[in-house]
Amino acid sequence: MAGTLYLVATPIGNLEDITHRALRVLGEADLVACEDTRRTRQLLNHYGIRTPLVSYHEHNEASRSEELLGRLRRGVSVALVSDAGTPLISDPGYRLVAQAAAEGIRVEPVPGPCACVAALAASGLSAGAFHFAGFLPSKAGQRRAALEGLKTIAATLVFYEAPHRILAALEDIEAVLGPRPVVLAREVTKLHEEFLRGTAAELAVVLKARPAVKGEITLIVGRPDAPAGDGRPLGEAVEEMVRSGTPRMDAIKAVARRRGLSKREVYRALQSG
Numbered sequence: 144m145a146g147t148l149y150l151v152a153t154p155i156g157n158l159e160d161i162t163h164r165a166l167r168v169l170g171e172a173d174l175v176a177c178e179d180t181r182r183t184r185q186l187l188n189h190y191g192i193r194t195p196l197v198s199y200h201e202h203n204e205a206s207r208s209e210e211l212l213g214r215l216r217r218g219v220s221v222a223l224v225s226d227a228g229t230p231l232i233s234d235p236g237y238r239l240v241a242q243a244a245a246e247g248i249r250v251e252p253v254p255g256p257c258a259c260v261a262a263l264a265a266s267g268l269s270a271g272a273f274h275f276a277g278f279l280p281s282k283a284g285q286r287r288a289a290l291e292g293l294k295t296i297a298a299t300l301v302f303y304e305a306p307h308r309i310l311a312a313l314e315d316i317e318a319v320l321g322p323r324p325v326v327l328a329r330e331v332t333k334l335h336e337e338f339l340r341g342t343a344a345e346l347a348v349v350l351k352a353r354p355a356v357k358g359e360i361t362l363i364v365g366r367p368d369a370p371a372g373d374g375r376p377l378g379e380a381v382e383e384m385v386r387s388g389t390p391r392m393d394a395i396k397a398v399a400r401r402r403g404l405s406k407r408e409v410y411r412a413l414q415s416g
């Protein structure tokens with residue numbers, strides 16, 4: 144009988160975010176296929192799991208898929224993990240799962256952390272319908288074209304982005320998608336977790352003023368008709384409070400707290416707007 148291919152989600156930061164079932168499956172599988180054997184060995188060591196590891200990453204996906212399928216056909220059970228989060232979500236695994244499913248090999252998800260879902264759920268933007276767009280292209284022209292293609296989608300958009308490209312991505316999001324509410328979720332589940340809220344242009348101003356932008360980032364962008372809420376321009380949010388009698392400095396302080404920003408960052412964004 145053929146073995147089972149398990150898709151096991153692993154933590155995206157906090158090592159406690161792993162399910163009892165994930166640990167059992169990783170312990171009982173004959174083989175764990177992973178992107179980086181050193182990284183996964185560390186995770187398994189942390190839980191006292193000694194299952195043999197084999198590398199499976201974007202550069203050997205084609206050859207390794209064949210090899211793993213061969214083993215699955217012979218009855219070997221394989222647990223596929225990625226460096227962090229859910230396999231296949233902007234991570235390798237599609238080729239293996241598609242082929243296993245086509246051959247009638249049992250594929251079982253072992254669900255758990257996923258940055259897209261964690262960031263979306265905590266964003267405060269509608270999760271009723273969302274479009275996960277993965278990473279935007281790194282070249283400006285292609286990035287803008289990709290955003291053009293997403294412009295009319297009536298759903299919240301979710302992107303993964305690298306810290307060194309975040310400013311360019313925010314600038315293009317503002318230019319192509321316009322002033323929508325944006326939530327920048329950084330280092331979710333980690334020590335320096337933060338959620339910044341504002342328009343893309345405002346968040347770009349905030350990040351530019353920081354010495355460096357580091358860590359892992361997921362961007363959530365409101366749908367075209369998203370209610371302004373706390374994603375509307377900072378100036379509007381401050382002015383509304385001032386009109387209703389709040390002293391300007393208190394309004395800035397309150398808006399800064401709600402958006403996860405410092406007073407100075409709000410002040411700077413207001414001046415540049």
Ligand code: SAM
Binds near residue numbers: 359360
């Ligand atoms: N498969 C993973 C998942 O389920 O979340 C995603 C893998 S993808 C190669 C890695 C990207 O996910 C990062 O560059 C970042 O954009 C996002 N990401 C991963 N961990 C994150 C975290 N702790 N906080 C925010 N974003 C994160």
